[in-house]
Amino acid sequence: MNSLKVIMFVFSLFLVGSAFGEGKKFKIGGEAFELTEGKMLVIVNRVDRVDTLASGPITGGKFVLEGEIEEPCVALLKVAEYDGGFVFLLESDVPYEMRLWKNKREEIKGGKLQGELNTYMAIVDKTNKEMEKMKAEIKKASAEKHFRTASELQGKLEKARDKAQKELDALVEKNKDNIFAAYIQTLGMGRMDLPALKNCYQRLSEKARQLEPGKQVAARIAALEQVGVDAVAPNFTLSTPEGQEMALYDVKGKIKVIDFWASWCGPCRMENPNMVKLYQDFKDKGLAVISVSLDEKKDKWLEAIKKDGLTWLHLSDLKGWTGDVVRLYNIDAVPTIFVLDENNRIIAKNLRGEKLRALVSEKLK
Structure with missing residues (x-):
């Protein structure tokens, strides 16, 4: 909704108690002032997907949405093709009245x-x-x-x-056993490191852990543990700029540095001179560097490699943030660096500059 100067939604949400399928039917009727057309969505995040609970056209500023829920959930009301939206707790059998203004606090009753x-x-x-x-x-x-x-x-x-x-x-x-507590206690989990996530999860009651926010925390903990320090780094296969497929485990080295980066990433490019010097000083002592690019345009990727003088192994699927290896390694920012030993065990993460040099120097002395 960021391109709209002022947006106000005034609508009532009636959730009907009678069941069809395994869920409970709900109906949303509303009006979007200063937005005469488009599509309105009610979506919910799951562990492995995003579900659309309801969708419908906005015609003359008005819309009607119908769907069903199996249990109370954290839902997002949004206009398709616009960023952002309104997060609310969706229950059955109760009417909701909501007023939303762009850049103002919403009023929600129900x-x-x-x-x-x-x-x-x-x-x-x-x-x-x-x-x-x-x-x-x-x-x-x-x-x-x-x-x-x-x-x-x-x-x-x-x-x-x-x-x-x-x-x-x-x-x-x-509310420790319901979706409210689970939602509040897991807010911001995407920015938490593994210890903070585990602490967050421990605060949830057993019942809350079975709700969607709790399941998402558990899934993220498992994913981060898979690429945590002391874990064996998951293998992956990607293509070189020449089109040759190369697997991580096929790269030999006493110390291996996996550098997730992209040509469009300013901090990555600023760090590249340090990596160049590190590689020059230790490549003959057993250091291998594998740069995994999150680029989508091959010409930009190759241009950056040449311009920055990066003479080690480069891999990418040119799928940006949607690539399998991005999900496999839980990459949510670049640069992200993993340091592996010769058995592909992760011995450090996100070291840069002098700290990375100190570790490599210690291991290869």
């Missing part, structure tokens, strides 16, 4: 779980505003050398934060 989410977000918003005000007062008092006042305000700020956290924790505890 459903016990959505009500709990509204309460949670209201506490967060209220506390953030209070804390921002107190931080400004602390800054002012400090600048005026009223240090006692600043200290008192700092104490109030910490108390407000602690009070809010207790209220939020109580909400989560009260």
Whole structure:
């Protein structure tokens, strides 16, 4: 919706209790102001796919969507071909009323779980505003050398934060076995490292672990463990620029560095001179470098290899972020670097510059 100046949806969502198939029927009717045509979608993320629960045309700013759910879920209402959307907790047998504005806080009424989410977000918003005000007062008092006042305000700020956290924790505890708690506790999991993910998962109740957010955390933990330090790196086969297929396990070296990069990645290109020097200094001592590109255009890939003077093995399927090896290694950013020993065991991840040189030097001395 980022190309629309102001968007407001006003609609009611009625979820019907009678079942068909194995789920419960729901119907969404609404109006999209300043958007006269397009397609409206209700989608949900699964462990291995994205399901569309309902879709329908927007005609004259109005739309009707029908579908079914088997259990309460985290859903996204969005306009097809626009980024973003509105995340909400979808239940059966309750009416929803929603008003959404672009760049403004939405108003959502309907459903016990959505009500709990509204309460949670209201506490967060209220506390953030209070804390921002107190931080400004602390800054002012400090600048005026009223240090006692600043200290008192700092104490109030910490108390407000602690009070809010207790209220939020109580909400989560009260809902520990439902989708609300699972959703709140797994927010931002895509940016977590493996230890943080495991800690997140441990906080979930056994029932919450069986819900979709819990399943997604478990799946991501398993995927990260597969390419974690001390794991044996999964084998893969990709093509060289000349079209020859090459498998990771066929590359020999006492130390192997897998560098996931792309020609369009500025930080990757900035790191390349360090990798060139590293390779020159240690290639005769047992270092092998395998650069795996996330490029989609072969000419750009080859141009970058030549321009940066990268004389080691290069592989790619030219599928960008959709390639199998990207999913296999859980690559969500470039550059991403894996360091392997001669048995393809991962001994380090994401070392660059002097830290990478220090490890290679130690292993190949």
